Amino acid sequence: MKIQFLYTLTLLLFSLGILQAQTLPGTHTIDNCTECLPPGWTGLYGTKKGHNVSNKFVYGKGIHPSANEWYYYNFIPQLPTSPSGHTNFMSIDNNTTNFSPATSKTMIKGLVSNHSYKIEYYISAAKVQYNFQYYGIGNYKMDLSWYVQSAKVEARPSDQPLAQTGSVFKNYYFGGGTNADEWIPDSLTFTANSDSASFTISGVGVTDSPGVVNLDVVGIEPVCSATKKQISLSTLAVEPCFGSTLDLTDIKYLNAIPQGTPKNPLPGFEVRIFDNPNHTGNQVKTVSKSGKYYYFFYDSVAGCYNTDNSTAGITVTFKPEQQVDITLSSIVNKCAGTTADLNTTHTSTYPVVWYKTPGHVGTQISNPESVGAGTYYAFFKDPDNGCFFTNNSTSKVVVNIPIQEQVALKGSTITKLCPTEKANLTGMIDGTIPAGTEVRWFTNKDHQGTSVTDPTAVGAGNYYPFLYDVVNQCYKTVQSGFTVSVGIVPEAQVQLNSVTINNECPSTAVDLTKSIASTVPADWKVVWYQNNAHSGAQVKNPAAVSTNGSYYPFFFNTNTSCFQTVTSTSKLDVQLSRCDIAPTQITLNAKVFLQGAMQADTMHNQLQTYFPDGTGLLPVSDPYDGSSTYDDIYNVQGVAGTVVDWVRVEIRNGLDPHFLLEAKNLLLKTNGKIVDMEGREPIFSFQSIPVRVVVKHRNHVPVMSNALNFTNKSVAYDFTTSLLQASNTGNDPAQMIQVNGVWCMWAGDVNDVLDMGIDATDYNTLFFSNTSAPFDVYIREDLNMDGGIDVTDLNILFFNNGISPYSTILNY
Secondary structure (H helix, E strand, O other): OOOOOOOEEEEEEEEOOEEEEEEEEOOOOOOOEEOOOOOOEEEOOOOOOOEEEEEOOEOOOOEEEEOOEEEOOEEOOOOOOOOOOOOEEEEEEOOOOOOOOOEEEEEEEOOOOOOEEEEEEEEEEEOEEEEEEEEEOOEEEEEEOOOOOEEEEEEEOOOOOOOOOOOEEEEEEOHHHOOOOOOEEEEEEEEOOOOEEEEEEEEEOEOOEOOEEEEEEEEEEEEOOOOOOOOEEOOOEEOOOOOOOEEOOOHHHEEEOOOEOOOOEOOOEEEEEEOOOOOOOOOOOEEOOOEEEEEEEEEOOOOEEOOOOOOOEEEEOOOOOOOOOEOOOEEEOOOOOOOEOHHHHEOOOOOEEEEOOOOOOOOOOOOOOOEOOEEEEEEEEOOOOOOEOOOOOOOEEEEEOOOOOOOOEOOOEEEEOOOOOOEOHHHHEOOOOOOOEEEEEEOOOOOOOOOOOOOOOEOOEEEEEEEEEOOOOEEOOOOOOOOEEEEEOOOOOOOEOOOEEEOOOOOOOEOHHHHEOOOOOOOEEEEEEOOOOOOOOOOOOOOOEOOOEEEEEEEEEOOOOEEOOOOOOOOEEEEOOOOOOOOOEEEEEEEOOEHHHEEOOEEOOOOOOOOOOOOOOOOOEOOOOOOOEOOOOOOOOOOOOOEEEEEEEEEEEOOOOOOEEEEEEEEEEOOOEEEOOOOOOOEEEOOOOOEEEEEEEOOEEEEEEOOEOOOOOEEEEEOOOOHHHEOOOOOOOOOOEEEOOEEEEOEOOOOOOOOOEOOHHHHHHHHHHHHHOOEOOOOOOOOOOOOEOOHHHHHHHHHHHHHOOEOHHHHO
C-alpha cells in the first residue's frame, strides 16, 4: 500500500526573531485516484465528483470491470512531463451535461496582512478517453473527449464565495485545442488582508463531453511589500552631547514611513538603520560617534528593503567636550552661617548646573544661589536631552565660610514671682563678648523677624541669643543652640471666707483682713484696692473700713514690690449699717432713672463735670427749697460719687396720698441710687400705716410708688424694673417711659408752675428758650441735662408732648 502524504510548500523567513511560514497544499502529493482531491483541497460545492488526481498518461485511476483487467482513461495525446518535475497533478472535469463544472479550492495559511504573495503553478488542457463500454475480456470501446473551453485560476484574500476587493484571477482559453496538450507556466500575485486566503481553479467545458483542465502547483513565496518609497525624517541633523549615546530608533526622528505610522508600523515591517546608504554591514541602533546614518523600511516577511540606495539620512555630530569658564575659583564669606551664590563665579548664558563631584555623581545642587561651605563643580547641561558637556569637570569653586559661634549662657531658666515682673536676659550671658560684636535676642532660634528691643526687661517666653558681627553686619550663626526660658509663677488669688461683710453697731467700720482665708507666704502680704486692677490709691487701713463699696485683695511681694495677679477675681462687698438710726427711723434704698439723662442703660453726670477743670453746673444747694447742701458736689471721688442732679423725695399717706408725711431733698447718682449728702441711704421716720414714695425732679414728671410699709429698718424700692412699679389709678397715661430696657421718669415738665404734666405750655416755654440757645447753664429747659438748650431738647419734648403724660398724684 502506498503511503499518502501531504506535501506542504513552506517558505521560512526569519524576522524580528519570529519564524514566519506560508503553507499552500500541493496538487501532487498522492497517487492517481478518481473522484478524489489532494489533501488540503475541497470541492467548492461539497462534492468530489469531477475531481481526480492524474499523471501524464492516465486521467484518474481508471476502471476495473473484471477481476483480471484494468482499463484506463488515457490522455490523447499523452501530456508532457510537468516542468515542476512532479509526477502527479490535479485534474477537474467540466462536462456541463452530466454534472456541474467542478471547482477545486484550498486555503493558504500563515499569511501576514498587508503583505503580497506570489503563487507559481502550471496549467494544461487535454483530451481524454471516456464512456467506457465493456463487452468482455479484451473487448471494449471508449470515446475521445473535446478540449475544455476555458479555465480560471483565482486567489481571494479571504475565503468568500464571491469576488471581492483584493481578489486576483487569470482566465485561460483552450477552445479548439488552443494552447492545449502542453503545460503553461504562470503565477498569481495577491495582497493578504488576514492570515489566510483561498486559491481556486475552475473551468467551462462543452456539452456531452468531458472538459479536463490540469493544475500543478509549484509553490508560494512572499513578494517584497516594502514599496519604493523613502522614509521621511523629521530632522536631517542632530548634535548630541559629548560622551553621550544617541538612540536613532527613537520615533521622534521619523516623520512618515511607507506602511503604517512611525509609532505603529504594520505587522511584518520594521525600520532599520545602517551607516551606509546601501544597507550593507550590520544594523545600528544606538550610536556614540559622529557620522551619517541611513534609514530603510524592511519587509521582514519577504526579507527585502524599500530601496538599495537610501536618501533618508541623519547627520549626527557629537558636541566636543566643553568646560565652564570659571571667573572666580573661590568664595570667602566673612560671617558664619551665611551662604554663597555659585552663579556669581561664571558669566555663561548657557545653562550651568553644579555637583559636589567632578563626575556629576550624586544629587545636583538644587539652589546654587545659596550654598554652604564646600567644593563645587560646574557643568554645561543640555536642557533638551539632559546630557552633560563633560564627564570630568575641571571647573571647580571652593566656598569658605567661618565656623559658627554660639553665645555661652550661665543657665537656661529665669523664674519670676509676679505677672508684671520683668526678667534681665543679659545677666544670663557667660563670659566676655568679643570686640566688634554684640548679643541680640530673638523669640525664635533662626533670628527671624525683629530682635528683642530691651533684653533687660522681658516677660515670659523662650529667648534665643545670637552673636552679631557689628562690623560686617551679620550673625555668627544661622541657628541658636541655646535658650533662656523665662517663667512666671502662676497667678494666685487671695481666697476669702465670705463675699460680704457687715459692721456690728456701735462700730461703724469693718475689718477686711478677717475675711482672708488664704495662707499668706513669707515675704508676701495682702493689700486692698477699690478696683480689681490695683490701680489708684491703696486702702490705707483695711482693718477699719468705714465706707460702703467693693474691695479687692491682692498678694503683694515685699521684696520685689510686685503683685501676684494683674486682675483680682476676689471681691468683698462692704455693707455698713447705720448706727446713728433711732428706733423710730428707717433707711430708704430707692432707685429711679431720668429719661433726659439716660446714656445706654445708666445715666450721665455731665452737669457735675461740665467744665474742663472738673467743676460743673450743679448747685451746691438743692433747687427746690434750698434746705440741703452738698459742698463736694463737683467731686466724683466724694462720698456721694457720680451725681446726676438733685431730686426731692416725699413720703405720703399710702391710703390717701394727698397727705404729705415727710420730704427731703437728696442726690441722684448715675446708677439711679438716691443718697443723702454723706453718700448713704437717706433716713426717714417710722410709719405705722402704709406709705407711698414720691420722687420729683425739676424738669421730669413725678412718679409715685405703690403702697409699702415703713416698719422695717431698711426699705428698698426700685422704679426702674417695671412700669407697674409706678402707681397708676388705671385711667392715667403710663407713668414712666422705657429707654434702653429700663423704665424712666418722663422728661418735659418745664413750665414755671411745675404742674406735674407735659403739654403745649411746656413746649412753648422750651421753644422760646431755644431761640437764644443758651449754654453753660443749669435750667429746667435743658431736658437732656448737658448744660445747654438745643434741638435735642426740643425733640424729646416734641415726642413726649404727643403723649401728654401727667402724674397720677394729680388725682389726690
